[in-house]
Amino acid sequence: MTSLLWFKRDLRLADHPALAAAMQHGPVLPLYIVEPGYWRGTDTSARQWVFTAECLADLQAALGALGQPLVVRTGEAVAILRELCARHGIRRLFSHEETGNLWTYARDRRVGAWARAAGIEWRELPQSGVVRRLQSRDGWAARRERFVSAGVLPGPAALAPLPGIEPGRIPTAAELGRVPDVCPGRQQGGRSAALELLESFLTERGEDYRAAMASPVTGEQACSRLSPHLALGTLSVREAVDAVKAARAQGGTLAQGGGARAAGDRAEAAIARAWRASLKSFESRLAWRDHFMQKLEDEPAIETRCLHPATEGLRPREPDAARLAAWQRGETGIPFVDACMRYLTHTGWLNFRMRSMLMAVASYHLWLDWRATGPHLARLFTDYEPGIHWSQCQMQSGTTGINTLRIYNPVKQGLEQDPDGQFTRRWVPELAEVPDSFLQQPWLWPAAGRLLGTTYPAPIVDVAAAARAAREQMWALRKDGAFASEAARVARRHASRKDRQGHFVNDREGQTSRPAATDGKPKRQRSPRSRANDAQLGLDF
DNA sequence: AGTGCAGTTGACTTT
DNA sequence: TAAAGTCAACTGCAC
Incomplete structure (x- = not known):
């Protein structure tokens, strides 16, 4: 009897537990459902869809080569599943355990209710270290480690063809009702792009990862850039971990001898040391990735509710429209913030530290509620991953109650992460005539008068005063007696266990x-x- | 050559 | 994945 494999954010054939399980039960109908409701969400965007569509086209070709092309249907999940199951006599449905946003969570509950009522067995299998129905965080890391170390599953060698099923078409963003979202620097979707990135990261680009990831200038090359692929599942976390472990086992680099870097350029030992540090750091960040996704799995409401309830009324729910618009457009008048926002808009990616800074400036300096700013960033990220995104939005806004406050100083970050000003100048060309020594604070430039408010905005807030005011508000809140006990409750549920x-x-x-x-x-x-x-x-x- | 002092660095604490 | 403040140890230099 035919089983149905429902592809979601797992657009690959290798290391695919749900596909492997489905294959044990005979023929498999591989299905992807394009859900217009999801793509109408405030946290989704055309750039994400186009990337997804590229992954789907790639998967469609790969499945076609194995004998049974991907079946693509557009519409509401329950209706499509019901129709396909009825028409093809399908009684078994497989998918991965999706840790998605509130929309996909609600959809999965509808699908579950339908499957139970229709007598369809729906098996969901984990594809990462995230654990469904986790009872306690104690022991979580060891459990995850067992999962990622269990070895990658081989992909299928062939699929039995199912006659009489239209493959269907992958719609355009416009057909899904999304206005095009210009993103010239967007990454390419698909499995081969993912594998190329993994290879080049582990053999060439990753050498200085640990040191270089903090800056948007060096991070562009030195970061793995695998994030959109991990988000859409063109590469599994376990495949990534597996490859990093293999590289580490080889003493740092896979690029033995054949590297383009001239021998003697740097001492061999120093190169090996850099590789070791970088690979270790990357492996640990892959673990943090699962850790953050686990938070959303355990508490889907963190997409809309502050983790620490006392922070709920901190900022106005109705955001200051002028400030929000200035931040979104990269016109705050704070050069490094604007440069980072414009770069992100253009590429769909930004290094982690600068993402934190953009969020922190919005939440602290501009005092905007994360629920007003979070969706904008989500839409700009090609690699939007709800579990990481909402955890991070709250963390960088001080609403978890369990993390130390990280109020970034955007001037300091600009000076440190873009010391020669090249990045800032590229993305904020209005500052061309500002001398280097004033680039990150043009308002201090004696000749600023002819620039600010005409060519480039005056800073929308006083950076130092705004940070001070935010800090005072946040610490006043934390002084309250009830704050600590509530924070302890949050920590028991969500915090990592560390030595x-x-x-x-x-x-x-x-x-x-x-x-x-x-x-x-x-x-x-x-x-x-x-x-x-x-x-x-x-x-x- | 030793002393005083301003400025720097790094570890640590506070917000 | 913070930043600013504090303090002690240290450095370079003038005298």
């Missing part, structure tokens, strides 16, 4: 059972503090 070194406590679980070293050297005693059952809550994450 004193700041590592996931449970990452070490495997080591505790390992037999003692036989080389006679006494191993340093594991501190009892680092035991999982005595875990400290990782209040910084």
